Amino acid sequence: MSAITPHVRVPRLAEAGRVRFDRVLLSEWTKLRSVRSTKWSLGAAFVLTIAFPVIFAFATRSHWGSMSPGERADRHPLDIALAGVNVAQLAVAVLGVLLISAEYSTGSIRSTFTAVPKRLPVLWAKLLDFAVVSFVLVVPAVLASFFLSQTILHSIPQLHISFTQPGVARAVIGGAVYVMLVGIFALAIGAIVRNTAGGIAAFAAIFFVLPPLMFTLPTSWNNAISQYLPSNAGRQLFALQHASHTLSTWTGGLVFVGYCAAAIVIAAVLLVRRDV
Amino acid sequence: MIEAIDLTKDYGEKRAVDGLSFTVKPGVVTGFLGPNGSGKSTTMRLILGLDAPTRGDVSVNGRHYREHAAPLHEVGALLEARSVHTGRSAHNHLLALAQTHGIPKSRVSELIDLVGLHEVARKRTGQFSLGMGQRLGIAQALLGDPKTVMLDEPGNGLDPEGIHWVRNLLKGLAAEGRTVFVSSHLMSEMALTADHLIVIGRGKLIADTSVDDFVARASQKVVVVRSPDLERLRGELSRPNVTFAEAERGALEVHGLTAEQIGEAAASAGITLHELTPQQASLEEAFMNLTRDEIEFGAEVEEAVA
Numbered sequence: 098m099s100a101i102t103p104h105v106r107v108p109r110l111a112e113a114g115r116v117r118f119d120r121v122l123l124s125e126w127t128k129l130r131s132v133r134s135t136k137w138s139l140g141a142a143f144v145l146t147i148a149f150p151v152i153f154a155f156a157t158r159s160h161w162g163s164m165s166p167g168e169r170a171d172r173h174p175l176d177i178a179l180a181g182v183n184v185a186q187l188a189v190a191v192l193g194v195l196l197i198s199a200e201y202s203t204g205s206i207r208s209t210f211t212a213v214p215k216r217l218p219v220l221w222a223k224l225l226d227f228a229v230v231s232f233v234l235v236v237p238a239v240l241a242s243f244f245l246s247q248t249i250l251h252s253i254p255q256l257h258i259s260f261t262q263p264g265v266a267r268a269v270i271g272g273a274v275y276v277m278l279v280g281i282f283a284l285a286i287g288a289i290v291r292n293t294a295g296g297i298a299a300f301a302a303i304f305f306v307l308p309p310l311m312f313t314l315p316t317s318w319n320n321a322i323s324q325y326l327p328s329n330a331g332r333q334l335f336a337l338q339h340a341s342h343t344l345s346t347w348t349g350g351l352v353f354v355g356y357c358a359a360a361i362v363i364a365a366v367l368l369v370r371r372d373v
Numbered sequence: 374m375i376e377a378i379d380l381t382k383d384y385g386e387k388r389a390v391d392g393l394s395f396t397v398k399p400g401v402v403t404g405f406l407g408p409n410g411s412g413k414s415t416t417m418r419l420i421l422g423l424d425a426p427t428r429g430d431v432s433v434n435g436r437h438y439r440e441h442a443a444p445l446h447e448v449g450a451l452l453e454a455r456s457v458h459t460g461r462s463a464h465n466h467l468l469a470l471a472q473t474h475g476i477p478k479s480r481v482s483e484l485i486d487l488v489g490l491h492e493v494a495r496k497r498t499g500q501f502s503l504g505m506g507q508r509l510g511i512a513q514a515l516l517g518d519p520k521t522v523m524l525d526e527p528g529n530g531l532d533p534e535g536i537h538w539v540r541n542l543l544k545g546l547a548a549e550g551r552t553v554f555v556s557s558h559l560m561s562e563m564a565l566t567a568d569h570l571i572v573i574g575r576g577k578l579i580a581d582t583s584v585d586d587f588v589a590r591a592s593q594k595v596v597v598v599r600s601p602d603l604e605r606l607r608g609e610l611s612r613p614n615v616t617f618a619e620a621e622r623g624a625l626e627v628h629g630l631t632a633e634q635i636g637e638a639a640a641s642a643g644i645t646l647h648e649l650t651p652q653q654a655s656l657e658e659a660f661m662n663l664t665r666d667e668i669e670f671g672a673e674v675e676e677a678v679a
Contacts, residue, residue: 105487105538105545107518110476110518113443113474115475116473116474117475124470124473125469127465127468128458128465128469131461131465132461199458199460200458203458203460204456205456207456208466209470210421211445211456212445212473212474213444214439214441372418373423
């Protein structure tokens, strides 16, 4: 910055490119990987997905001798293998909210929408990038947790389960699909609420407050309604057994996908309409 | 080229921009002046399509900003306050924006060097000073080599050297034939930079004029005269709409007449003059005169009461 220079020369740009979806996708990927919250949240999700089943399996093994037949019957190897999913979903949900709410809290959304003023490609790119990253990360984590917990439970034949047994591979991968969908749902909530605390609170209310609240209803009502809550419907993706008052894997999965789609549609409509 | 027609924006009950019509032409630096809270930033957000107008229309280079296939090549903008994620480095912030248009990484480094942020490019922008943030914003505005450059209060937080640099930058951009639209609440800054002025107050257009005309129009005719025979001169000049004030060292301040009129009147009456000095109001004074009524005292009073 020389004070003598009469005019500052701005170097010219050789080529002028247009905004394209693949470019927005790359841009959002750069944003995703260049903030610390991504590494922390995804790292936590990965570790929790594996750590919980490992701890759960060790605890089960050491207490197995002193367990009553009833307690033993309550232990299911797949529940142990996927015990981390319920915890990991929180880390992924927080990141999902943050990916968009932090743009509003820091003001970077103005830069983002100045570069991509049609706005919607930004939402699609965020969703796609995040879905792929979380799925790619959680799949090896659930596989590791399945095989690790089975190795730990090796000495207890009642808790052996084969990956090739009907429904097992589906449930394990279903756990990763569930976490991915939770992330998508949370990102859409973040885009609707546009505020980190509000987004996380909204997510927690839907996933952790609403289900126990249903138990205040008469049992028949609870059974009729609860199965359609996002959390309970989505959970069927990684449940091996289904009760009479829970949805089947595919119905549950589809209902949860429906919730995600609805949240995305609302987010998209608001994204285009609202001032930033 | 920026064209606004009857541009109006309401936020709830409050009208932030009120029927603004103006054109910002290429090749010159156009200053966008108004007191704080007069609607400058809102107008810029409307130009970029970040906010939708309640009424009216604004286009950039012939289209709505949103309709451009490569918006960063059309308009480069430095927006008010921060528009950067505080957890991301300057380099990654610019890279992510460049990638939306397929602009190469080398361009990002080039601009970081240009604005002098090379040494802190990999640091999280949350640690940046206000001045560094402004430099990053300027680099962002220039990223796409845009035909139109729009900067909101670029001088904020910059040291005198930085302000000087920005001034030269803006003049250089205009000389290259680009449209340069720069807002400020400081008239003195604009006086040195702008060729043309768009002045607003309370969201309404007050003036759309060249800098020279603006001063001429806004400054009252004031002439300082000194004469050994001031009393008689006073009598000769006395007419409706002309007022007098005592100036220092026995001089007289005449309001409402030009120096020519006073000189001729003195000559025909045979009065000797020792001094005849037209007083040009400074740009700052001219600006204050024009916008005095437009500054929102109401809001300040409300704040004071609350």
